[in-house]
Amino acid sequence: MTAAIAWRRRRLAAGRFARAYLAQPPGVVGAAVLLLVLLVALAAPLVVPPEHLSVVDATGGVLVPPSAEFPLGTDENGLSVLALTLTGTRISLLVGVAATVLSVVIGTVVGMVAAHFGGWLSAVLLRLTDFFLVLPSLVLAIVLSTVLERGVLTIIVAIGVTAWPSTARLVRAQTLTIEARPFIERAQVLGGGHLHVLGRHVLPAVLPLVLASTTLAVGSAIVAESTLSFLGLGDPTTVSWGGMLKSALDSGAITAGAWWYLLPPGLAIVVVVLGFTLVGRALEIVVNPTLQARR
């Protein structure tokens, strides 16, 4: 009986959320863009056969302008830029999402623990958060990916480990306001332990706001990934947009005026990041009503 009531309430809440979200045109556009990008990432291996990415089997000339056979021209190895760009979608989405999940998990745990327990633990965690917030995170990520074994996992760790402080700040502030409410005291009086209070009461209340900021963070993680790959820290065996742009710079595509090699990977990054930014901002407005009035 109570379960049915809970489900009904959840369905109603979901409906309200969907209506509020659909009232944000930029958010709807962003969501559509992201859906399309996700389809491209999933379909890339079907559309682009592996031999189209192999330097040995390359059929095109060096840095050939767009033609019927190569709609976006070729790179310095004679590979199709279109095929490379489509394939690069996979690594960008993977690293962007995985690094953000890692940073959000670290940030949420640190923020909740700092707010819930207080005392010296809180002081130490806050000091650490401020420290990482101030550090130039890209420089730290560069160093981390130099020191660790080169590969996709390293890039994810390097970005995730440097990007958590802003989430921690947000979660801590939110946890403090939630824990000031009477129902937390009631739960504690009834015998709820730290884990119960944090997991059952604080986390569900903090989660919507975290979700919105998470979506925004994916965009910066994707830019960070492309930057690290551009600096030559990516996995040389996987195709990525940043890696393509590095090859473009190294192979003299700029002096050759090979705009077809520069534009596709860069525009792809912009479109994906913009998609996440639009969705994130729309989510933020929906879950945080004070922003609605201010807009």
Place this chain on the structure above:
Amino acid sequence: MSELPTTAVTADLAEPSRRGRGTAAFVLRTLGGGLVSVGLIVVLGFFLFRVLPGDPVRTMTRDRPGNPEQLARLRAEFGLDRPLPAQFVDYLADMARGDLGTSYVYSRPVTEIILGRLGPTVLLTGTALVVSVALGLWLGSRAAWRHGSVFDRVATGTALVLWSVPTFWLGLIALMVFAVGLDLFPTGGMTSPGGVDGFVPAVLDVAHHLVLPCLTMVAVVYAQYLMVMRSSLLEEMAADYLTTARAKGLREDLVRRRHAVPNALLPTITIIFLHVGLVVAGAVTVETVFSWPGLGLLTYQALAVPDIPLLQGTLITLSVAVVLMNVLADLGYRLVDPRVRAS
């Protein structure tokens, strides 16, 4: 999202009557916090390069297999055969003397190399920061004042798109269009090869080289200042003192410039300084694209080898510089904003 430094506020609440001592305590606490951060950076610099990789010598010689004797010699040369605590003491002692080790690409002290590259980076990031702040604050305050207007939507929309653009890509495009295609600006470096005679022509030459890298950084960075200024001013706009100012017959323009903007400016300035790290990070890629001879290009060149002592040196230098900026911002904020100084 704009958070005021809470330490400053609590310091005032604790000692409302003895303002002088409150300020002294605040200054001490801020400086202490900065020192702790610098200490953490130093420790981080040690552990990242010596503990994490397992065998630093293997990291150094990556992709270049060496024979066991060579590896042992390298290990002894860098003191890596000694126990870790002893290495840490050596490292601290060296650091206290300003010795950041020896680069094994340049075979010169890392400190010396970094000092030589500091000037160009300060010139580039400094100019870019000043232009971005001015542009961002100006556009942001106008956008907020007429929020919902076409100007607001175009300004915030443009900022949002530019914010999504990777700095290095914008640099590549600028390089191809304005340096290679239109031949308006040099393709890289800070001075023309061969040099120019006379002081004024030399300054103009550097300025000519500075335009593209600087504008690239500005294009990406100004957006966040615009957004922060806009939301900060939007929060101010409901305030009663603006109604009062209007009621006494002030022109709308003066209400904005004299009353609303100065009050919205202070929270914005803290955030500007808090984000200096982002500007520094942008310098790494911009300097790489335009071969600007600063710390960013140095970092990139050290990556390829990898030149571990040099990387460690740039990490420490850049991080300490950013921490320093933040300490100064905290102190300056307290001096400038009467609302924080005394209630």
